[in-house]
Amino acid sequence: MQTSAVQRSTLGLHTLEQYEALIGAAAAERIAAKADRVRTMRVAHISSTFYGGGVTELLTPLTLMMNATGIETDWHLIQGTPGFFGCTKKLHNTLQGTSSEFSEAEKTIYEQVVFENATRLHLDDCDAVIVHDPQPLPLIRHFSDREMPWLWQCHVDLSSPHAAVWNYLRQFVEQYNAAVFSLPEYGQHLRVGQHFITPAIDPFSAKNREMSDRERREFLGNYKIPTDRPLVTQISRFDRWKDPMGVIEAFRKAREQVDCTLVLVGNNASDDPEGGKILEQIESAADEGIIVLSVDDPTLVNALQRSAAVVLQKSTREGFGLTVTEAMWKGAAVIGGNVGGIRHQIKDGWNGFLVNTPDQAAARIVELLKNPNLRKELGARAKESVRQNFLMSRLLEDWLDLLSKYER
């Protein structure tokens, strides 16, 4: 089997030593020394899916790398029903600012399914438990005699959560030892500690590894993506917060001035019930020059981010935005929504562009399509900013620092 085929077909176990060439020997040694200090800890992560979405994207390399550095790290999933994931998607949306009530019936479904999952989780051997996002949040209630610290990590954009829903969830959050948010501005008034850890990407994964031009072209060909015109792309879960309709509007306006092709690629996380409806909306709006692909293929994501003249991530809320990091790592010219974590990655006009409206996005698409040198300059700075700030080795180090605070 060829190396690239192996990379596509494995989970992607990478060691700290592999990062040395990217972060330098001194940084790799510093992180290894920190790992030594917490090596005797056994850590459990709990989330709601192995398939799709940013949390999976983070936990796959992080949990493998923690084990590779000698820290016994487990990853448990909770199971849900369609009704349960309907409730938790509503929590996700209201945390990001949608105004709708979470009814008593929804609370009953949410809490009962989490309780049922709790009966199957046996965590006594752990030294720390890290629970991700709202889906498994109420688990803590069922571990009242716990001795180890429990941390809740929230991945969503908490800049303006719906007050009543946040107050309901806060009763669970405050039973944890601390909450972990992606950015300082997501901090809340809480009676427990708060920490801030920004996400990161695995540069060696199938999605982010180097790729030859031949392989890249081959992949686009496999999906019948034409390359006779410059490509503009957005690759994201089919989700209202990623604003795919705004992307289509911006593309249509831009195409009045420069000919180009829009490729919208999306997959669906197994805990997200809204994806089908959003995909239908996109498909019925897509006309000539717009290709919509609903596939789960990390190598296609890699090939597209490397081939596109412009990568969009026109989100209207974004906890962090791994798709932005991934494209910047490939030296792409990225236009991002001026929200949440995207603002921490793109410095407007320096390593990409930030936009607030489809009109602004259209103007930036045109500017970038007409100016290959600008694309190159922004892309080179984008890649360097990811190297310095958003690689998995930094995320590992942040977790090691945090866990050492809770070592018993």
Ligand code: UPG
């Ligand atoms: N992806 C694919 N194929 C697709 C579409 C997406 O592989 O067709 C991947 C994408 O490459 C990325 C991940 O799915 O790796 C999506 O992550 P992200 O862009 O971060 O979005 P979410 O799924 O919404 O992830 C949540 C937050 C986000 C945060 C992330 C990690 O909404 O803001 O960065 O969690 O904290």
